[in-house]
Amino acid sequence: MLDNNTLSGRTEATTAQPTRRRPSGDISARVAGVGAITFAAAVILQNLIRGASAPGNGATGTEVLTHYADHRAIPFVLASTYVLSGVGLAVFLGGAMRRLLAGSSRGWALTGLVGATCVMALFALVVGAEQALTLVAQQNRPDIGAIEALWALHNSVFTVLDFSIAVALLGLSRAGVADGMTPRVFARLAPVGAGLLLVGTLAGPALAVGDAMALFGVTVLGFLVWLSFVISTGIRLVRSTEAA
Numbered sequence: 001m002l003d004n005n006t007l008s009g010r011t012e013a014t015t016a017q018p019t020r021r022r023p024s025g026d027i028s029a030r031v032a033g034v035g036a037i038t039f040a041a042a043v044i045l046q047n048l049i050r051g052a053s054a055p056g057n058g059a060t061g062t063e064v065l066t067h068y069a070d071h072r073a074i075p076f077v078l079a080s081t082y083v084l085s086g087v088g089l090a091v092f093l094g095g096a097m098r099r100l101l102a103g104s105s106r107g108w109a110l111t112g113l114v115g116a117t118c119v120m121a122l123f124a125l126v127v128g129a130e131q132a133l134t135l136v137a138q139q140n141r142p143d144i145g146a147i148e149a150l151w152a153l154h155n156s157v158f159t160v161l162d163f164s165i166a167v168a169l170l171g172l173s174r175a176g177v178a179d180g181m182t183p184r185v186f187a188r189l190a191p192v193g194a195g196l197l198l199v200g201t202l203a204g205p206a207l208a209v210g211d212a213m214a215l216f217g218v219t220v221l222g223f224l225v226w227l228s229f230v231i232s233t234g235i236r237l238v239r240s241t242e243a244a
Contacts, residue, residue: 029240033095033236033239033240034091034234035088035090035091037230040234042085043227049078049081057210064151068137068147074134075131079127089116089120095237096109096181096237100176105174108172108174108175109175112171112175113171115170115172119161126161129157132150159200162197162204162222162223166198170194172233174187196218196225197219199219200216200219
């Protein structure tokens with residue numbers, strides 16, 4: 001028969017919380033957190049650069065042409081920050097998915113992964129449109145029609161991007177809250193932010209041509225929720241006690 005000390009030892013071993021470990025050489029929680037913060041910082045920088053000089057959605061072809069002819073360096077900066085943000089998001093997703101897919105909300109984690117992957121792909125189209133606008137604007141006899149078409153595409157992709165951000169925000173936040181890597185406030189805040197972002201996609205045809213811009217302000221609020229989620233989750237991951 002087992003004595004009380006033996007039973008007590010086995011009980012303690014059963015109830016003790018194991019230290020979370022990762023496979024050797026894999027992305028640690030702290031590295032994933034740094035990736036998240038890097039992504040958010042690069043996105044903020046991108047928006048500051050564009051917001052300071054970019055023409056409005058309703059700008060004429062001539063206004064857009066003048067802007068890209070006079071700001072030839074901006075597409076290079078945006079391309080650089082896209083690479084930085086893309087690396088950050090990829091590392092964040094890699095480290096986060098390793099934990100989330102082993103948790104209780106695997107379906108939401110996969111949903112968020114699909115949304116975040118689409119975010120990277122669609123923003124690549126935005127950066128490509130920026131480069132194409134610059135190339136056309138630098139031609140000896142730039143085609144206004146081409147400028148207008150590229151500008152319409154550029155603005156339209158942005159509105160579709162809001163949907164992907166909404167999916168990423170909702171899926172990753174629900175899985176993150178369940179895992180404990182995301183503050184619980186996002187259990188309520190993230191669905192609201194996702195709903196605000198969907199307004200941008202639903203009103204896309206109007207926003208792309210510069211109409212109903214009050215609705216654009218609504219999507220900005222949703223976008224701020226997305227950035228807040230990424231930053232707060234990144235900070236928690238950096239502070240994680242996960243063992244190397």
